[in-house]
Amino acid sequence: MTASSGARSAGLARLAACAIALALAACTGGEDVGTVPEAPDYPKADGPGEALQEGEARAATAIGDAIEIGLARRAEARREAGGFARRRPFIRDAHPKAHGCVKANFRVMRNLPGDLARGVFRPGQPYCAWVRFSNSNEDPDRSDAEADGRGMAIKLLGVEGETLLQEHRAAGTQDFIMLSHPVFFIDDARDYATVVREQNSEGGPSLLALFGAIGIRGTINAAAITGLKNRNPFEAEYWSMVPYQLGTGSAARAIKFKSQPCGYDALSDKARTFYREPEVPDDAAPNFLRRALRTSLEAGSPCMEFLVQVRAAGMEVEDAKTEWSPEEAPFRKVATLSFPAGQDFDTLEQNLACEDMAFTPWHALPEHKPLGALNRIRKVVYRRISEFRRKNNEAPRAEPPTHHLDQCRGGRWVSEGAGSYSGR
Numbered sequence: 001m002t003a004s005s006g007a008r009s010a011g012l013a014r015l016a017a018c019a020i021a022l023a024l025a026a027c028t029g030g031e032d033v034g035t036v037p038e039a040p041d042y043p044k045a046d047g048p049g050e051a052l053q054e055g056e057a058r059a060a061t062a063i064g065d066a067i068e069i070g071l072a073r074r075a076e077a078r079r080e081a082g083g084f085a086r087r088r089p090f091i092r093d094a095h096p097k098a099h100g101c102v103k104a105n106f107r108v109m110r111n112l113p114g115d116l117a118r119g120v121f122r123p124g125q126p127y128c129a130w131v132r133f134s135n136s137n138e139d140p141d142r143s144d145a146e147a148d149g150r151g152m153a154i155k156l157l158g159v160e161g162e163t164l165l166q167e168h169r170a171a172g173t174q175d176f177i178m179l180s181h182p183v184f185f186i187d188d189a190r191d192y193a194t195v196v197r198e199q200n201s202e203g204g205p206s207l208l209a210l211f212g213a214i215g216i217r218g219t220i221n222a223a224a225i226t227g228l229k230n231r232n233p234f235e236a237e238y239w240s241m242v243p244y245q246l247g248t249g250s251a252a253r254a255i256k257f258k259s260q261p262c263g264y265d266a267l268s269d270k271a272r273t274f275y276r277e278p279e280v281p282d283d284a285a286p287n288f289l290r291r292a293l294r295t296s297l298e299a300g301s302p303c304m305e306f307l308v309q310v311r312a313a314g315m316e317v318e319d320a321k322t323e324w325s326p327e328e329a330p331f332r333k334v335a336t337l338s339f340p341a342g343q344d345f346d347t348l349e350q351n352l353a354c355e356d357m358a359f360t361p362w363h364a365l366p367e368h369k370p371l372g373a374l375n376r377i378r379k380v381v382y383r384r385i386s387e388f389r390r391k392n393n394e395a396p397r398a399e400p401p402t403h404h405l406d407q408c409r410g411g412r413w414v415s416e417g418a419g420s421y422s423g424r
Contacts, residue, residue: 031193033058039380049317059189070200095134101354119367126411133233145284150180152238153359175363178238185222187320231278232292234302245369262303307331353403
């Protein structure tokens with residue numbers, strides 16, 4: 001992805017700092033997790049291209065421990081703030097600021113090629129979906145005008161088949177989680193534990209420890225991720241960053257997926273800069289991305305595409321820091337998301353329901369099993385933190401979400417106004 005000059009400058013500065021830190025401190029990263037118990041029900045590394053790392057299940061426990069400590073500390077400040085923050089003081093540890101949860105109609109292509117027709121990708125199949133757009137920074141009050149990673153999480157409803165999470169195996173949901181950059185900044189379990197520990201430490205993170213954990217390539221990736229601007233969540237590209245399975249058994253393949261504005265591939269390079277390097281005024285309102293969603297939905301029905309990329313020879317499943325070449329493995333469209341015009345998503349009920357929704361890549365059919373160390377860690381950490389937040393917020397927990405569920409009929413959303421959310 002093309003970075004702005006500001007992002008490039010930030011990246012060079014961080015890279016220089018990392019080099020100095022590595023030279024002076026010989027940082028090697030790698031949290032010592034030898035005394036930490038293994039996370040229960042840790043997934044096997046039995047998918048295409050997977051290989052279990054040493055200490056993964058213990059690192060997952062250490063990550064969960066650190067996140068809970070950090071969330072509890074932040075909750076005290078949110079209780080004092082009052083209002084919505086007081087009603088939901090325990091926030092997400094990542095992507096806590098939602099621009100909104102909006103309804104979408106997700107329809108698989110009727111002429112989908114047979115090699116892609118697996119799992120939820122049934123030719124012509126429609127699904128109601130919830131889509132949550134967010135900022136990745138841990139500060140939920142940070143202005144949208146600041147450079148940051150942006151998230152897009154899709155939850156399909158009415159999915160046939162049992163999911164991989166046993167407690168929600170009959171929920172009928174399939175989640176796809178994406179970020180506005182094609183790669184991540186870390187792929188080692190113990191280094192990931194170091195990063196999470198530092199991010200949640202009371203005195204603030206140690207740059208030496210962070211640089212030692214993520215290394216030079218990770219620093220470059222982190223600078224690119226956090227250096228992005230956004231003008232409208234509907235007008236951006238989002239990638240899975242990490243791989244997933246397509247199909248089951250010996251025929252299963254590894255894929256990545258992404259979402260982009262409709263017609264994006266047909267644009268000229270010059271036209272794509274409108275989306276990739278948006279001009280955002282420095283004095284933009286703190287929540288202007290929520291306003292952009294509302295304005296777009298008042299003007300019509302925004303449209304986005306969902307695409308998959310099938311791994312080619314030589315592409316690593318466990319390496320989350322390296323992009324799979326789109327030239328060697330082109331993205332192929334599998335579905336369209338259309339967002340019903342006129343929907344009113346910015347209500348107290350819907351914002352509470354949005355805050356209580358749980359998104360995890362393991363809300364998935366076996367045909368879409370998450371792959372790689374980061375996804376294996378996500379299974380136990382996302383489940384643990386979701387339950388931790390629900391209990392401490394005294395919030396209802398339902399999968400699928402009950403909010404407006406009666407308005408999903410035949411795989412499409414119908415008129416609004418029915419039902420209400422019972423969140424306290």
